[in-house]
Amino acid sequence: xxxxxxxxxxxxxxxxxxxxxxxxxxxxxxxxxxxxxxxxxxxxxxxxxxxxxxxxxxxxxxxxxxxxxxxxxxxxxxxxxxxxxxxxxxxxxxxxxxxxxxxxxxxxxxxxxxxxxxxxxxxxxxxxxxxxxxxxxxxxxxxxxxxxxxxxxxxxxxxxxxxxxxxxxxxxxxxxxxxxxxxxxxxxxxxxxxxxxxxxxxxxxxxxxxxxxxxxxxxxxxxxxxxxxxxxxxxxxxxxxxxxxxxxxxxxxxxxxxxxxxxxxxxxxxxxxxxxxxxxxxxxxxxxxxxxxxxxxxxxxxxxxxxxxxxxxxxxxxxxxxxxxxxxxxxxxxxxxxxxxxxxxxxxxxxxxxxxxxxxxxxxxxxxxxxxxxxxxxxxxxxxxxxxxx
Ligand SMILES: *Cc1c(COP(=O)(O)O)cnc(C)c1O
Numbered sequence: 212x213x214x215x216x217x218x219x220x221x222x223x224x225x226x227x228x229x230x231x232x233x234x235x236x237x238x239x240x241x242x243x244x245x246x247x248x249x250x251x252x253x254x255x256x257x258x259x260x261x262x263x264x265x266x267x268x269x270x271x272x273x274x275x276x277x278x279x280x281x282x283x284x285x286x287x288x289x290x291x292x293x294x295x296x297x298x299x300x301x302x303x304x305x306x307x308x309x310x311x312x313x314x315x316x317x318x319x320x321x322x323x324x325x326x327x328x329x330x331x332x333x334x335x336x337x338x339x340x341x342x343x344x345x346x347x348x349x350x351x352x353x354x355x356x357x358x359x360x361x362x363x364x365x366x367x368x369x370x371x372x373x374x375x376x377x378x379x380x381x382x383x384x385x386x387x388x389x390x391x392x393x394x395x396x397x398x399x400x401x402x403x404x405x406x407x408x409x410x411x412x413x414x415x416x417x418x419x420x421x422x423x424x425x426x427x428x429x430x431x432x433x434x435x436x437x438x439x440x441x442x443x444x445x446x447x448x449x450x451x452x453x454x455x456x457x458x459x460x461x462x463x464x465x466x467x468x469x470x471x472x473x474x475x476x477x478x479x480x481x482x483x484x485x486x487x488x489x490x491x492x493x494x495x496x497x498x499x500x501x502x503x504x505x506x507x508x509x510x511x512x513x514x515x516x517x518x519x520x521x522x523x524x525x526x527x528x529x530x531x532x533x534x535x536x537x538x539x540x541x542x543x544x545x546x547x548x549x550x551x552x553x554x555x556x557x558x559x560x561x562x563x564x565x566x567x568x569x570x571x572x573x574x575x576x577x578x579x580x581x582x583x584x585x586x587x588x589x590x591x592x593x594x595x596x597x598x599x600x601x
Contacts, residue, residue: 215287216284218401218470221284222466222469223467225280226280238277239273239274240274240457240460241272241274241456242456242457243456244267244268245267245268246265246266248266254266261443261444261448262440262443268455269451270448270453272456272459274456274459274460275293275454275456275459277459278459279292279293281463281466282400282421282433283433285401285466286404286431287406287407288406289434289435289439290433290434290435290439290440291433291439292431292432292447292453293417293429293453293462294429294432294452295429295430295453295454295455295458296416296418296428296429296430296452297396297414297416297417297419297428297429298416298430300414300416300432301324301325301394301414302446302450303450303452304392304412305392306333307441307442307445307446308360308361308390308412309333309360310338311337311338312338313338313339313358313359313360313361314338314339314340314356314358314359314360315329315333315338315339315359315360316341316351316354316359316361316362317329317340317341317343317363318344318363318364318365318366319345320365320368320370320373321365321368322396322416325394340363341354345364345366345374345375345380346375348375348379348383351384352383360389360390361389361391361392362380362384362391362392363392363394364391364392364393364410365394365396366394366395366405366513367397367398367499367510367517368397369396369520369549369579370559370577370579371497371522372397372497372498372499372504372506373506374499374509374513377408377409377410377513378409378513381408381411385409390412391409391410391411392411392414393405393410393413393414396416396419397517398514398515398516398517398518399415399419399420399421400413400415401473401516402514402515402516402518403513403515406434411434411438412432412433412438413434414430414433415430415431416429416430417429417430417431417462418548418550419551420469420472420473420518420550421469421550422462422465422550423465423468423469423552424461424551424552425548425552425553427458427462427465428458473516475584476518476519476583476584477516477518477519479519479590480517482587483582486591487523487594488501490598492527492536492598493523493524493598494524494526494576495523496521496523496524497521497522497523497524498517498520498521500516500517519549519583520579521582522578522580523577523579523580524573524577525577525578525601526576527576529565529568529570530560530565530568530575531565532601533558533560533578535597536558536578536598537556537558537597539596539600539601540556540593540594541593542585542589542590543555543556543580543594543597544556545557551583552584554581554582554583554590555581555583556578556579556581557579559574559576559577563575
């Protein structure tokens, strides 16, 4: 863990050497694939250690470097790598820690593409995964095998908001020499700091709150310098999915307003939540910092905030009612993802046929709502009219 830096310093100054580019406030986009050196021996040095300087933008790039420094500092990490998607950060983070014959323990409902990797790709290389209900620490202990190398966490999960006690799981893992990795996309480093709680590698989809404008796909992986350098030297360079300079620049711009946007989402959500909780067509509202949330105590202990995602358990007998609610919304958009300026909705039953829908299955009646940067009254009015037409 690093000494914490002032948040305002990280977002406005860290990594920026304005004297080197005409005093420009916004950093330059160094849109180059390669870098000139003056001496053959410089090339030799870079070939031996590409991490040490500018050779080729699949490796190190100056615009991306500014972003890396800021994101590492936000995570309280020594170093960070930025990828062209959150999925690429997951892939590199996990693959770098396992070899044939190893075993992974993962939370039960990790992000779709993490699960896909565990179920479809890693078994081809004799890496197996056991899924556990991560809300109970004993489940991790029970799933331990002599070949367990990695524990994969996501706290909170972005649909049910199930949490893991990150300090307890990290302590358990450390005792057994197991590496921990945590998807922190929901909280962002502003609201949760897994590294301070003992997690080895923390990742997030920067597509969500870091970008904040629904215009960039990106991912971050942070940790100890030695571990990150090892991933850079191997998976990062080899997969070749590092972020491009222009997208890095968009993320630097997104970071400038991250605290203001999170504050705004938090405030609006607090205004919309009471409306949702009292509505007769909504059976329950799940939100990790709501007083009725089953893991509220743990959420308060390890999270500083919870932003804009909530899940609604709709009262519905048919899939058509839920479809009507989603499609009648005039301003809240039907789309995947979250963390941008615009409010969004997505029903779990999107992947079901009408005949497959089972009203007794709570999971089929879930609708996830993301509260963006619009006015609370504007969103409440939209929700109200769509719920009335269900
Ligand atoms: C979106 C998301 C990801 C994947 O990130 P991409 O940038 O879409 O590749 C990973 N984890 C969580 C929790 C996410 O919401």
